[in-house]
Amino acid sequence: xxxxxxxxxxxxxxxxxxxxxxxxxxxxxxxxxxxxxxxxxxxxxxxxxxxxxxxxxxxxxxxxxxxxxxxxxxxxxxxxxxxxxxxxxxxxxxxxxxxxxxxxxxxxxxxxxxx
Amino acid sequence: xxxxxxxxxxxxxxxxxxxxxxxxxxxxxxxxxxxxxxxxxxxxxxxxxxxxxxxxxxxxxxxxxxxxxxxxxxxxxxxxxxxxxxxxxxxxxxxxxxxxxxxxxxxxxxxxxxx
DNA sequence: CCGATATATTACCAAATACTAAAATAGTAA
DNA sequence: TTACTATTTTAGTATTTGGTAATATATCGG
Numbered sequence: 001x002x003x004x005x006x007x008x009x010x011x012x013x014x015x016x017x018x019x020x021x022x023x024x025x026x027x028x029x030x031x032x033x034x035x036x037x038x039x040x041x042x043x044x045x046x047x048x049x050x051x052x053x054x055x056x057x058x059x060x061x062x063x064x065x066x067x068x069x070x071x072x073x074x075x076x077x078x079x080x081x082x083x084x085x086x087x088x089x090x091x092x093x094x095x096x097x098x099x100x101x102x103x104x105x106x107x108x109x110x111x112x113x114x115x
Numbered sequence: 116x117x118x119x120x121x122x123x124x125x126x127x128x129x130x131x132x133x134x135x136x137x138x139x140x141x142x143x144x145x146x147x148x149x150x151x152x153x154x155x156x157x158x159x160x161x162x163x164x165x166x167x168x169x170x171x172x173x174x175x176x177x178x179x180x181x182x183x184x185x186x187x188x189x190x191x192x193x194x195x196x197x198x199x200x201x202x203x204x205x206x207x208x209x210x211x212x213x214x215x216x217x218x219x220x221x222x223x224x225x226x227x228x229x230x
Numbered sequence: 231c232c233g234a235t236a237t238a239t240t241a242c243c244a245a246a247t248a249c250t251a252a253a254a255t256a257g258t259a260a
Numbered sequence: 261t262t263a264c265t266a267t268t269t270t271a272g273t274a275t276t277t278g279g280t281a282a283t284a285t286a287t288c289g290g
Contacts, residue, residue: 015143022141028130069218100132103184
């Protein structure tokens with residue numbers, strides 16, 4: 001059945017997988033986490049500070065990123081270090097930011113992202 | 116309060132906006148719609164066929180894309196034509212696809228995206 | 231006006247997601 | 261062992277999202 005469906009709608013399965021990655025990134029806390037990992041691994045505790053969220057909440061968001069395969073973890077002593085396992089997604093967020101700016105510019109007629 | 120918060124956590128507002136764009140894309144039906152608009156505008160009816168979903172459901176997904184500012188609409192007679200208003204997001208989906216392939220390769224130890 | 235067609239919206243329910251407090255796990259060190 | 265720290269998990273609830281059927285809106289051709 002899966003193969004037949006795939007024959008009829010070849011992009012369905014792929015679209016689902018892409019959606020899974022996008023969903024994993026589609027939360028402000030997870031975006032902030034992921035962006036902050038661009039310059040190197042950080043412990044869960046450091047990420048709690050960066051997000052400004054409660055430990056449990058940050059931990060759950062980290063689990064989402066980990067389950068999606070976007071970040072890797074490494075345990076050292078008491079600490080768990082998180083790192084970016086999918087560097088190709090960094091430019092994606094820049095593109096998204098461009099889109100945000102395009103929309104903002106159209107809405108407010110002001111240049112919002114000069115840099 | 117918003118400005119103070121922005122001072123403390125400068126990326127929060129931006130992260131929220133990026134998340135809004137990502138969320139708008141993070142659904143297989145919407146991904147398929149958006150990808151199919153890469154080669155030109157299509158009517159809502161054509162998109163219903165492409166998605167294989169019920170009209171009402173496709174329409175709701177189209178509304179999500181429209182509200183996010185990702186697609187534009189143009190009415191001509193009875194038809195509503197949808198078009199990509201954010202072409203910069205097309206390469207984003209290629210990058211996402213790369214990520215999907217990376218993860219798939221790691222999981223099954225098979226090259227999945229030779230195309 | 232009418233009926234037909236294309237699209238959008240509403241109302242409703244089920245399922246998924248987000249946040250919190252509390253408990254559990256795991257490592258370290260005394 | 262006990263105590264302490266870092267992190268994760270569980271359980272609870274609240275909010276959001278997704279799908280469907282029914283209804284509504286809009287445009288065209290008589």
